[in-house]
Amino acid sequence: MEYVIEMLGIRKEFGGFVANNNITLQLKKGEIHALLGENGAGKSTLMNVLFGLYQPEAGEIKVRGKSVKITDPNVANDLGIGMVHQHFMLVENFTVTENIILGAEPTKGGIVNIKKAANEIQALSEKYGLDVDANAKIQDISVGMQQRVEILKTLYRGAEILIFDEPTASLTPQEITELIQIMKRLIQEGKSIIIITHKLKEIMDVSDRVTIIRKGEGIGTVVTAETNTDQLAEMMVGRQVTFKTEKGPANPTEEVLNVQDLVVLDYRGVERIKKLNLTVRKGEIVGIAGIDGNGQTELIEAITGLRKIKSGKVLMNGQDVTNKKPRQITETGLGHIPSDRHKHGLVLDFTIGHNIALQTYYQEPFSKMSIMNYKEVSKKAKQIIEEFDVRSGHGEASLARSLSGGNQQKAIIGREIDRNPDLLIAALPTRGLDVGAIEFIHKRLIEQRDKGKAVLLISFELDEVMNVSDRIAVIHDGEILDIVEPKETNEQELGLLMAGEKRKSAGAVKGDE
């Protein structure tokens, strides 16, 4: 059996914290090998070891059968290892060609030979069916296209082994299908691929074999064709995972949120919410289903006071909170898990402890007579970290930036749920998380409901909306098109509604308005 890469018994520590222990990964020539693990399981650490960014404490790396020491990324490049990063490393206002040759510019008499490079890149692009225009500027092309530029970059530098780090995280379903085709094409041309992911469906679709790691330990390698998602999930999480969320029937009581004829403009002055009506009652979870960009962001921002309301009304617990300040609205009993955890949810340069006080820092016991009591803050933080299983290097003293995405999200959810709000707005609460974390978060949302609180869930994932909500409001072009119950509908019908194709019989036909 010919292995192009063998990582044998790799161990990596960070000052006492074991990020990788005894992990073995063997990549065959011409295969797509998935590296599966929860957020923070040590996948990125392992790949950074392979890419020369970290030096392992123990273990051996062999490339094409020869033992090697990869001391920095340049060595990895020379060995034909290329990495397609999750967050693209591209210069926005450079062209595709300029980005690809950056750092390895072909020169002729001291002058960069752009034309020659552009031709080579165009040829490469055609060979692998990437369909990239070598002369386009990065800022003008889609996210999927930008990813292909990253792929081209590694190919241009002669990579034989490509590492994809969470490649589908920011892609649309259509782009994901195309990416899978591209990967298969790369394999046909003799490349080998490692794909880092926690999405089980993709693994089943694309990979030949899977290596699973859990909490830094190597669990094993299985052949994809001989396994299934349940088994993979169990190996990854270490226990049985239910994909279908268990919950009893809802017991809705009085109204918490009442949105009446809401009109909201975006920053350009275009109407994004058009006379929207919505109510959420205690003891129910209302899911908002819709395609990204149909007014979800504007709706949440209007309710939470982050955006001006042009007309209409928002009532929280019977109080008019239209155009009130965020804090006034929060104090009427609102909790908000924001869709962008880095932008709104966390101060990344604060510790996790300080972040946990973000909504309550000015209240007793955290603040007395304008003086902070950081002891109380860390007490509360420790409690939430414990209760919500937030994992980090140094507990509540870790910088929020240093946590993995799933743990950051758990900290935010802990902070918001701990305040026990009457209405919890959860915007894309599970984006980018692994199955274990998703299951945990769904359970927490349902727990809130069962405690008699209201939950408003916004999600782009149909599965999630169908599984968790008691009522589903379909948003399209700034209006609620229809409200349906999950058991009376299916994904197809929802999909059509989300595309705006079916209207409520009572509603007018769009052209008549």
Place this chain on the structure above:
Amino acid sequence: MSNRVINILVPVISVIIGLIVGAIVMAVSGYNAVDGYIALWNGIFGDSYTIGETIRQITPYILAGLAVAFAFRTGLFNIGVEGQLIMGWAAAAYVGYAVEGLPKFIHLPLALIAAALAGAFWAFIAGVLKARFNVHEVIATIMLNYIALHVSNALIKVWADGGDKTQRILETASLRSPFLESMTQYSRLHWGIIVALLMVVVMWFILDKTTRGYELKAVGFNHHAAEYSGMSVRRNIILAMTISGMFAGLGGAMEALGTFEYVGIKGGFTGIGFDGIAVALLGANTPLGVIFGATLFGSLQNGALNMPNEAGIPTEIVSIIIALIIFFVASGYVIRVLLEKFNSKKEGK
């Protein structure tokens, strides 16, 4: 090597490299480097007089450094410390000579408060411009520096009836101390250093102890998250700028009430405010770090005065040497990287 050792080694090695390169410059220009450095040393620590003068020089640097560091910590770049300091200087001097008949324990604090308010107001303008109209504080404060310089010059002309400096401040507003002077062979050392050190504590207290400090830092790091949590971003930006300006204004008071005891028409900027940027960066924007940065700046500045006299090195060369030392300290990052590399290699073996 632990992190702690590296943290101590970095500035030490930086200063040594700076001194070596400075020595090369002196040698190449035909001067004796050893004599030069002995003169520099004597200019800083030579006797109680020079020590007094060195501490006097450090005082306004601490306050200018605090002003810049406070703004940095709250996400703002205050380049206007120079202008705020000039306004503080003028205000303190005016209150110092024009308000008569007060006892010292009222007059001196009053003059200090006047300086703090003047600096705070000057920075407040830039804060409002940023918070309300989204004018970048760098541009606003640079322009306000020029306005401050000329407004202060115009005021002095009026106050001095066409002269080029005001009368001396009254004894009741002065920071000078016969006790400190006699202890240091009649240097101009004054009580201002106590004010400056007190402000170091104030900055630490505001940022790390108060609820407002938590808000100011949150707004500085991520104003989106601050807004989400219900903080008023605008109010905090204005407040951060104002507090920063207060420190700068007090820096001006040190000159008005301590060193010079008057304010005179200036042909150009004092430079203290701009050096404050370097002081803050050298001190990693922490209150204690600012003391370190200001000490380095103030000492070198004061010691340099002695190099032409004692070692016959022209002031131009002296300026180059001082700049080189500061340059190497500021590029401590490079030395840190080298040390860590050296360290990991050793561990690898």
